[in-house]
């Protein structure tokens with residue numbers, strides 16, 4: 001399939017869609033990684049609620065925040081959260097990291113069925129870092145992540161996985177694994193001046209299989225309407 005033929009799924013962040021040539025390639029599993037506070041959860045919510053505005057059902061698998069807190073964040077950005085949730089277009093599934101065994105089984109066996117039944121076109125998993133903490137060893141961590149990515153791909157939806165960046169090496173994830181499982185990686189980070197002071201946020205697309213994409217570092221903001229990426233501006237500091 002040639003590049004121009006891959007259908008696109010707009011992220012709801014106009015500048016990012018421009019950098020991606022229209023949006024995320026449909027059916028891909030894309031990782032969004034960054035340090036805490038860089039807007040991974042905001043981006044996930046924006047992806048789902050902008051899809052809902054187009055009538056596309058979405059599922060938010062939350063391992064970190066409870067549904068009321070997540071919806072409160074989305075409401076703050078001015079999106080019609082209650083209507084969309086009531087209509088069933090967006091569904092929050094909470095996976096409690098404390099219920100380890102049950103969760104792993106569910107991910108490996110039931111998730112694909114549940115996603116299909118819901119007819120999800122968009123999936124967000126926030127975050128795979130917490131999911132990784134459920135496993136005791138490397139092989140089971142890998143199996144869980146592969147299982148999750150496979151369930152998402154099989155469902156036919158387009159997926160955003162979030163992961164914490166490694167504080168010492170913020171261009172890679174803490175687990176060092178998610179980026180290889182994902183079809184694409186978007187890196188959110190703090191721009192810093194030469195003296196190391198953080199002076200803003202900037203974004204970079206590290207990889208996106210089967211498509212060309214911008215490789216520049218672009219500044220973004222988290223404002224009252226969500227995330228905006230300035231795809232025209234050139235970043236001012238040392239980006240992520």
Ligand SMILES: Nc1ncnc2c1ncn2[C@@H]1O[C@H](COP(=O)(O)OP(=O)(O)O)[C@@H](O)[C@H]1O
Pocket residue numbers: 034035036037038039040041042043073076077222223224
């Ligand atoms: N309504 C809002 N208006 C402006 N900025 C916001 C709003 N909500 C969140 N933020 C900003 O987003 C940051 C948190 O983003 P979040 O998506 O939770 O990050 P992450 O998931 O990467 O830890 C906050 O620290 C704040 O700076």
Ligand SMILES: [Mg+2]
Pocket residue numbers: 040041042064126
């Ligand atoms: Mg978060």
